[in-house]
Amino acid sequence: MPMIETINLTKKYGELVALNNLNLGIEEGDCFGFIGPNGAGKTTTIKILATLLKPTWGEARIDGKVVGYQNPQIRPIIGYVPDFMGAYDDMVVSEYLQFFAACYDIHGRQRDQVVRDVLELTDLSYKANAEVNGLSRGMSQRLSIARVLLHDPKVLMLDEPASGLDPRARIEVRELLKELRRMGKTILISSHILHELAELCNSVGIIEQGQLIFSGSVSEIMARASMGKVVHVTVVDRAEQAAQLLTQVSGINQVDITHHNGEPRIDVTIDPDSGLEVSELPSRLIAQGFRIVTLQQEQVNLETAFMRLTKGLVS
16 A cells, blocks of 8 residues: 555636646655646645645545544654745744644753754754744755654655755755665655755656646656657767768658757657667768768757656646
8 A cells, every 4th residue: 555645636717727637646654745836736736745724625544544533643754845934933943843842742951862863864953042033045955854743643744845945955955865764764855946956766657737748657658758868969070961971861750950059969869669770970981081070879868758748738
């Protein structure tokens, strides 16, 4: 049984369909990257799973417990980190964590120890007496994660945790999430920083206009997005003649001339089922007297896969 599961999950606001029959499964211990344009339904999904919104119809389950019907049993095992946190004025970091630990019915020496532990885990011990409202964006995000770790939840849901962070703060949050995954937490994270999701997550889901259009491993999404091998070739001169030659090679689907750094470049798309190897292209060109400057196969990453599989639609 998946740790997180949705079955035909739908959310409507009047005539607007924010989620449309979402079927999603996330296994225990997975780090799942939730990708989609603004307005696609990511935050709506996370808020339903966090028991903060009621679906119009359909069902969501956390560890086998049904959201909406078993919320008192679900809330102790989840931690939700919104994109922005709030705090009372003049509250310092240690007081902030003490307050939430008390909300989770953690008291006395145990509460003091738990607060110390999460401060150490998130590398905020030296900020224990700093005012929450004076923290940087990066430290605020780490404090938000510290807050949801107080009760040691099985499941963490993070909505754009790297939004607005500088490069150093993003790296610190990413390393913290890696450590939490090593601890066995199931993590659902939405983000627009796709190259970091590729490094952090073992599975991803792409949502567009409230509908899930892909869910699977990072390698599976790369394979699905790869419409063929794309090779970029530059020659010393006669780029148009070289391109014409390549159009006649069996196994090449498409040849285009583009410009890169002000120089003509030949973009070659090879049919993945043709058996034609990239290494055969130089010999074909050299045999006809062309001098090759560069030849490089394009690598499909999560960003290019996302662009190829989506249309930029929102609900």
